[in-house]
Amino acid sequence: METAQPRHLIVTVYGLYARGAGGWMSVARLISLMADLGVDQAAVRSSISRLKRRGMLQALRQGGAAGYELSEEGLAILKEGDRRIFRQERATLADGWLLAVFSVPESERYKRHLLRSQLTRLGFGTTAPGVWIAPAHLSEATEDMLRRLDLSGYADLFHSKHLAFGDLAEKVRRWWDLDQLEHLYNEFVQAHRAEHASDDREAFVKYVRLLTDWRRLPYLDPGLPAELLPDDWVGIKAADLFFTLQAQLAVPAERHAVTSS
Incomplete structure (x- = not known):
């Protein structure tokens, strides 16, 4: 990585x-x-x-x-991040989808850019210009973001269901660029699979780097339904690795951080 x-x-x-x-x-x-x-x-x-x-x-x-x-x-950003980074929340098809549709006047282009960047940061994919999609469980986080940044007047949110047409799994692969996401997950696994800490200081170094490498991935992968993901999806393996290492490293890492001058 x-x-x-x-x-x-x-x-x-x-x-x-x-x-x-x-x-x-x-x-x-x-x-x-x-x-x-x-x-x-x-x-x-x-x-x-x-x-x-x-x-x-x-x-x-x-x-x-x-x-x-x-x-x-x-x-506020870190609090919202906690919900994504430290929770293994995966949607099901039965949950449905959250659609975000927005329109921003040309005179407020900076707000359009802000809205797009924030939806991307939350893990939305794009189905068409101005139409963004995410698993429905992101509705609360999306509403909070829109209110916090005073963008709620430019967007409408819908709870929806895909009826037709085409192969939804193939569409999801395009909307979220799963090929690139798979590459990033593989890089994470390769970088951290052999982690071991001999003392508290080393645990601190490894844990901070582990979390820094991990924390962007739950935003790129918003917990898409397993039914729509490739077989043996490496994202599940990567998440298991992260939470296993977190359990091993977090306590000794904190001991070092607390005693550091």
């Missing part, structure tokens, strides 16, 4: 180890943890600046110590 970028590792570290402290972490502690991950101070500071510009983090001093806390938007 491609090496995770420092800002993605920082988001993982904040998601795992800062929210228990109200979303704040000192600069000293962050630099120490990132050094364990092989990221130098210059890269940490550059990545923090990018995350500030994107509205994920904001500067805050506590007890005389310089640090950064997750913004309200950052906390």
Whole structure:
């Protein structure tokens, strides 16, 4: 797999180890943890600046110590991410589909781009221009996103059922580019199948990298019905591997993160 970028590792570290402290972490502690991950101070500071510009983090001093806390938007994004990353939720055909249809005036093109990017991030596929589709279990997350970003006035959501025509499994393969998704799952399995940690620090390094590599995949694969997936779908194997390693690494990784200065 491609090496995770420092800002993605920082988001993982904040998601795992800062929210228990109200979303704040000192600069000293962050630099120490990132050094364990092989990221130098210059890269940490550059990545923090990018995350500030994107509205994920904001500067805050506590007890005389310089640090950064997750913004309200950052906390909301991570909370929504928890529902996707740490839950193995797979739809069935009987659940039906969620259709999102939107229309945004040309004068508000930036909102059109935002809407498209957010639907993609939630795991929607596209059936036609302006018509997006996802398993119905994503309805709550989609409604929350539209309200949070003040986009609800541009979209309509429908709970639907596929009646006809053609091979639905083949359509799903196109709507979600399952060939590319299969490739990404295989890369994940190859990168992490032999994981073993000899101490807490190594568990921390492996767990942060594991979670950083994993967390984008549940968004690309929104839990499509097994009936529509290829036989021996590698996504199931990848999910089993992730949750097995999480059970092994999470506790020792947290011990290291808590004791790091």
